[in-house]
Amino acid sequence: MIFYKKAFVLIAFFTGYFFDSQVRPDVIYGDYNTFWTSQNNSGSYVTAQDTNNLLGFSVGGVNYSSGVNPTLFGSRVGTYVNENYRAFPTSFSVGSTSTNYLIGIPRYVNGVLQDQTNRPSLSCDTSLGYYLRDGLNGLDLSTAVFNIPRQDLSFYVNVLADINPNCITDNIPDIIVTQVGAPSTTFDVFKFTDINGNTVGVQKDVNFSSVTPSGTALWSFYFAGNCPHNYNSGSGFSGTTRDVRVLTFKLSDFGITLANYQSAVKFVQVLSGDSDVAFSAYSTNSLSLYCLENAVTSGTVQDTKIGITSQGRAAAADNWPMVRKGGFLALESNRKAFVPTRVSTAGLANITNPVEGMMVYDTTENCLKVYVNSSVGWKCFNRKTCP
Structure with a gap:
């Protein structure tokens, strides 16, 4: 029990x-x-x-x-x-x-x-x-x-x-x-x-x-x-x-x-x-x-090995994304937005096998949500880090 x-x-x-x-x-x-x-x-x-x-x-x-x-x-x-x-x-x-x-x-x-x-x-x-x-x-x-x-x-x-x-x-x-x-x-x-x-x-x-x-x-x-x-x-x-x-x-x-x-x-x-x-x-x-x-x-200092850019400079000449240090993935654009999967709060129930760390944008609460665990569920990712 x-x-x-x-x-x-x-x-x-x-x-x-x-x-x-x-x-x-x-x-x-x-x-x-x-x-x-x-x-x-x-x-x-x-x-x-x-x-x-x-x-x-x-x-x-x-x-x-x-x-x-x-x-x-x-x-x-x-x-x-x-x-x-x-x-x-x-x-x-x-x-x-x-x-x-x-x-x-x-x-x-x-x-x-x-x-x-x-x-x-x-x-x-x-x-x-x-x-x-x-x-x-x-x-x-x-x-x-x-x-x-x-x-x-x-x-x-x-x-x-x-x-x-x-x-x-x-x-x-x-x-x-x-x-x-x-x-x-x-x-x-x-x-x-x-x-x-x-x-x-x-x-x-x-x-x-x-x-x-x-x-x-x-x-x-x-x-x-x-x-x-x-x-x-x-x-x-x-x-x-x-x-x-x-x-x-x-x-x-x-x-x-x-x-x-x-x-x-x-x-x-x-x-x-x-x-x-x-x-x-x-x-x-x-x-x-x-x-x-x-x-x-x-x-x-570790290079960032993977990147997606709309700046047209992902090449050895610009050393990109290696020039961005210490990351797993670099995303770069000055005109195009990064759009994660958009789901309503009610629609989160349709994700039948969520895993820890999964992210979506909740269109009901207007926040980026991260799946924590089966007890806590989805939580808005809207807190700053250490001052």
Whole structure:
């Protein structure tokens, strides 16, 4: 039996614990070895050794699907609430060449041991923020950045304050946070702020060393602050386990109310300096985000290889579209408009097999619409990116 309710924000920290109003899930579930449960029947932690995306969790006896694979999740746990969580998009500065500042990946990928010889591409052109939003829905518990230098991770909520007011007072988690390494006693801070950086509601201070782990994972480590990201073969690092801690929050935990929610334009995570983050996530039913990751300004500049132009200059002499850098497709005209498929709101129902990312122009609402997922459906694509 499936219940469709509002989605919530999850900030996953690999730790289990009732910490004031934030809640440690009773159980977390992943797709390692098809279906992973964080503890076995005896209460012992089960170690994930390969790729492991968060499938869902249980809070207060209620099962919540993360949206990664609700069919599989439901077949294993029975009744559940069908939510849809996404990792917050983020980027952060490197700021350290410390030997414990590390990229963590699963010890095995598709059964292959990860070391200096066998490893995925860890390009120096890839922002470290990528490892906090990779995997299915960005909810990969098996990749993380460890000991991130103290700084703020800011996640913009929609400029029109698109917090869903219907989700403020319900009992469904809105945010998930994670801590997947050995936590220090220094607090991580979570809060919503207004356009001027002032706290809206109240901030939550979390000491992850006081949070009971939810499970364990086996890691391979690579140096994050150096290029190339070489394998860390030192004692106590690669080939060792770390505890997984997860906490969930409701919007009301942060003092968000019907009176102040429209002032909350950013969700901020203040890192302790010893934070080991797999992801921080939000319910797409509870929050709408519009901010994209900062542009990459270093590394190799990539040409745009495909283009359509009415300017008559698609040739080697004009180096077009290669002159337009960093794109997948360039469209260029000074007299002819680009016209996407035009459909009324009612006509969207005739698209029987929509896929995520599909775009049409809605002639009823007069906006470009993008298909999000089966729970959210089509949404107007009319929000600006980061200021």
